[in-house]
Amino acid sequence: MTLLIGAGGTGGHVYPASALATELVLRGAEVVWVGRPESLEQRVAAELCVRFLPLPAAGFFGKGLAGKALGIVRAMTGVLRCFGLFREAKPDFVVAAGGFVSAAPLAAAWLQRVPYYLLEQNCVPGRVTRFFAPGAREVFLAFPTEKRVRGICVVTGGPLRPTMRGGRADDGRTVLVLGGSLGAQALNLAALDAAATLTNLHFIIVTGSRDYAMVRSRVRSHNCELVEFTSRPEELYRRATIAVSRSGGVVLSELMAFGIPAILVPFPYATDGHQEANARYAVAAGAGIMLDQSGLSGLTEAVRALIEDGPRRAAMSRAALNAARPDAAQRIAERILGCSAG
Numbered sequence: 331m332t333l334l335i336g337a338g339g340t341g342g343h344v345y346p347a348s349a350l351a352t353e354l355v356l357r358g359a360e361v362v363w364v365g366r367p368e369s370l371e372q373r374v375a376a377e378l379c380v381r382f383l384p385l386p387a388a389g390f391f392g393k394g395l396a397g398k399a400l401g402i403v404r405a406m407t408g409v410l411r412c413f414g415l416f417r418e419a420k421p422d423f424v425v426a427a428g429g430f431v432s433a434a435p436l437a438a439a440w441l442q443r444v445p446y447y448l449l450e451q452n453c454v455p456g457r458v459t460r461f462f463a464p465g466a467r468e469v470f471l472a473f474p475t476e477k478r479v480r481g482i483c484v485v486t487g488g489p490l491r492p493t494m495r496g497g498r499a500d501d502g503r504t505v506l507v508l509g510g511s512l513g514a515q516a517l518n519l520a521a522l523d524a525a526a527t528l529t530n531l532h533f534i535i536v537t538g539s540r541d542y543a544m545v546r547s548r549v550r551s552h553n554c555e556l557v558e559f560t561s562r563p564e565e566l567y568r569r570a571t572i573a574v575s576r577s578g579g580v581v582l583s584e585l586m587a588f589g590i591p592a593i594l595v596p597f598p599y600a601t602d603g604h605q606e607a608n609a610r611y612a613v614a615a616g617a618g619i620m621l622d623q624s625g626l627s628g629l630t631e632a633v634r635a636l637i638e639d640g641p642r643r644a645a646m647s648r649a650a651l652n653a654a655r656p657d658a659a660q661r662i663a664e665r666i667l668g669c670s671a672g
Contacts, residue, residue, distance in 0.1 A: 331359050333666070334419055336435030337427035337449075338365035338387065342580045346449050346472075347427040348374045349489035353659040355380070357667055362419040364412070364435050371431070383415050387431045408434030409441070416442060423447065423467075423666060428456045436462045447666060448481075451488050451579030453607035455479050467669060470662050472579050472655075476607050486662050487655020488583035493564045495656050498588060502640075505633055506570035506590070507535040508563075510597075514538065514576055517595055518545045520626040521574060526551045527630050531637060534566055564588075572636050572643065574629065577609040577618075585617075586654035591646035592618040593632050616649030 333354055337347035344365075351361045355378070365371035367384035375382040387408050412434050424439040424446040426432035436458070439446040448469045450459045453476050455469075463469050463481035471479075472488030505528075507521040518541050525533040534555045537545045542558040549556070560566065563581075567573075567588040575581055577594040585592050594612060596605035612618030621632055636643060655661075 331423075331667070332419060332421050333359050333361050334416070334421035334424045334435060335361060335363045335427070336365070336424060336432040337363070337429070338369055338371035338431030339429040341370065342451055342578050343427045343429040343431065344371045344374055345491060345580055346451055346489045347371075347425070348378060349491045349494075349659045350425065350449065350662055351375075351378055351380055352492060353489070353663040354666070357663055359667065362421065364415060365431055381419075383419065385411055385415070385431070385434060387434060405430075405434055405437075409437045412438035413442070416444065425449065425666070426458070426462070427451075428458050430458070433458050440465055447662075449489065449662075450475070450479075451583070452604040453579075453611050454602045454604035456601065456604070468665060470658075470665075472583055472658070473608065473611050476610075477602075484665070486665075487658030488579060489659035489662060490583060490587055490656060491564075493562070494567075494584050494587050496564070496568060496588075498568050498570065498590070500571050501532075501569075502571055503530065503637065504532045504534065504569050504571045505637070506566055506573045506575075507533060508573060508575040508581060509536065509538050509541070510576050510578065510581075514595075514597070515541050515544070516623055516626055517574070517576070519548070520629045522548055522550065522554070524630040524633050525549075525554050528634060528637075529553055531633070534569065536560060536563075536566070572633070574633065577605045577612065577620075579604075579608055582608050582612060582618075583654070583658075586612075586650040587656050589647040589651040589654070591636060591643045591650065593629070593636065594618045594620050595623055595626065595629075596620070598623050612650075612653075615653040617646055617653055618650075 337343045362381045363375040427449040451472045463479045469483045470486045509517045536557045573590045573592045577596045594609040596609045609620040
């Protein structure tokens with residue numbers, strides 16, 4: 331059986347697809363990955379030894395008129411290119427992880443009547459998910475959604491890479507700060523202020539590539555460990571007592587899998603407010619505390635209070651582990667391959 335995966339753009343789309351691809355290959359399926367050339371998804375496909383077929387793609391939501399026009403032209407070109415890729419790969423199913431990279435493979439699958447599945451990592455489904463959900467065999471949700479999705483939806487949890495499990499060597503004083511792959515300047519600066527005040531704690535700040543030099547130039551204390559970017563965040567998760575993080579769907583699933591109590595600072599300009607919705611879900615589950623970006627002046631006190639409250643941290647950790655679904659990739663693979671066998 332051959333499955334074609336359409337995923338790319340950011341880690342939020344690529345890493346869940348990578349986790350599922352790994353599981354599908356282990357179960358004997360042939361996986362072909364379609365994505366942008368010279369991209370994160372191409373590097374990940376190479377690491378998995380999965381066949382990669384390049385596809386030009388560009389988003390057009392939220393851009394100017396010229397950008398939208400260019401995006402539409404590229405999308406149409408991408409669909410035509412996918413017709414050729416489908417003839418070459420002959421997929422039995424298509425699996426898409428959302429985002430603009432997956433739009434062309436999904437459109438081609440719909441037009442050629444190739445069954446397809448969707449992965450959705452956020453509490454507010456993305457536009458590609460909402461558009462293509464009615465025709466999907468199933469939509470696999472990382473979390474219950476705040477917006478109704480037309481189609482057959484199953485809450486499976488978000489697929490996690492096999493390395494995203496195991497215990498933590500919690501020393502009671504390590505604060506992991508995660509701003510995303512590009513960085514989060516406001517969060518990074520607030521973390522530096524907290525580190526300068528809470529000198530008894532150790533701060534690991536994953537700055538993102540854009541902010542690394544700026545953050546490094548502003549470090550005022552010796553208790554900061556700066557990381558520009560890591561492709562192996564599990565090594566940092568295992569050291570964390572608590573996390574201060576944006577609330578993208580993938581990082582939230584990973585924090586829960588490790589049982590890390592989290593102070594969540596949603597990116598205020600995330601599409602459709604999906605990061606705030608994710609944070610609300612974590613708070614309702616008892617696994618997180620939400621702090622608005624406008625309230626980052628209170629981060630130091632929030633970190634101090636959580637570090638000093640061991641029973642609360644333990645309760646949040648248990649709640650996170652209870653909400654986690656570390657077997658999501660296996661469950662999704664079983665549903666896809668079981669459906670094909672039926």
